[in-house]
Amino acid sequence: MDLNELLVFAKVVQAGSFTSAARGLRMPKSTVSRKVSELEERVGAQLLQRTTRKLRLTDVGQAYYEHCARIVAEAEQAELAVTRMQSAPHGLLRVTAPLAFNFMGTMIAEFLAGYPEVQIEMVCTDRTVDLVEEGFDLAVRAGKLADSSSLIARRLGSIERVAMASPRYIQERGAPKSPKELAAHDCLLFGAGASGNVWTLHSGSRTAEVAIRARLTVNEPDMLRAVALAGFGIALLPNTHYAKDIDAGRLQRLLPEWSSPGAPVNAVYPVTRHHSPKVMAFVDFLKERWPHKV
Structure with a gap:
């Protein structure tokens, strides 16, 4: 079965003439006519009655066209679906x-x-x-x-991680004015082991390394946040994660010019x-x- 023959036949019927169908399909009229003749020969029946004035479907041609039209419509819908999927997120x-x-x-x-x-x-x-x-x-x-x-x-x-603490901690212990003052505060450390007990902070071209006293060391960021909210120390927390806590006043940003390397x-x-x-x-x-x- 040549599906191109089915397509050409359906388009001839829909256009009402070989000339109009050839124009729509961008094919030579002779090719369109040949495709329909080959289809009739293959199915062993005349599908179109050709006159000088118009085309008319035979009874067999009418039945055949109804099936062809559905096949062509499904194929066109399939191509449209692919086009839509490629042009719009889906x-x-x-x-x-x-x-x-x-x-x-x-x-x-x-x-x-x-x-x-x-x-x-x-x-x-x-x-x-x-x-x-x-x-x-x-x-x-x-x-x-x-x-x-x-x-x-x-x-x-x-x-980037930035220094944060709860209002309760700041009220009780005060806020550091420089990175070196962190050494005198209780700090809450993210990670594991003693190797992380040095915080490296940047401010433009300046770098500060501070040995901190870890009141808590934990490798789960939300647990670190919970202890910071409870007022037990200063934590370096990701700026993307806890902005809402700062906006709501539950945590306060300390040393606003300083942050960890991003x-x-x-x-x-x-x-x-x-x-x-x-x-x-x-x-x-x-x-x-x-x-x-x-």
Whole structure:
């Protein structure tokens, strides 16, 4: 079966003449006529009655055309669906990000509101996901990236940790006026082991290294935040994560000119997803909305 014959036949019937059909199909009239003749020969029946004034379907041709018209319409709908999917964000978007990136929830909700034909499956994990092997469209990753020829990275922004404390702690112990004064305060340390008991802070071209006294050491950022909120010390917390605590007055930013060196944050996706509208729309959206410094 030659589907081109079916298409040409249906278009001839719809156009009402070989000339009009040839114009619409951008084919020579002789080719259109030949395709219809070959179709009639293949099915063993006359489908069109040809006169000098107009074309008319035979009874067999009418029955055959009804089936052909449905096939052609389905094919056109299939092409239209592909075109729409390639031009507008659509379908399931599988994303992975670190566990601590719960602040992205607000951005994701805003994206879903703006792109109603996109569904997101968000998997939060601290392991490095193999995007290609596990079928993910995109990862949001912090820190230095490994070299890869199969992945594309786009910089979204950075995460810097800044000194924060609760109003209760500041009222009881006062606020440090310079990085070196941190040595006299109770500090809450993120990480594990004694190697992290030195905080490195930057302010423009200036750098300060301070040996701090860790009242608490913990490797879970939300637990660190909870102890800071309770007033037990000064913590270096990610600027992207706890801006709402500062806005609400639950925590106060200390040493506002100083912060830890920023860790780059990138959107990473397979090379094969580079032309995917839903991936590109999400990456552009994250880049535009990525939080700035507190």
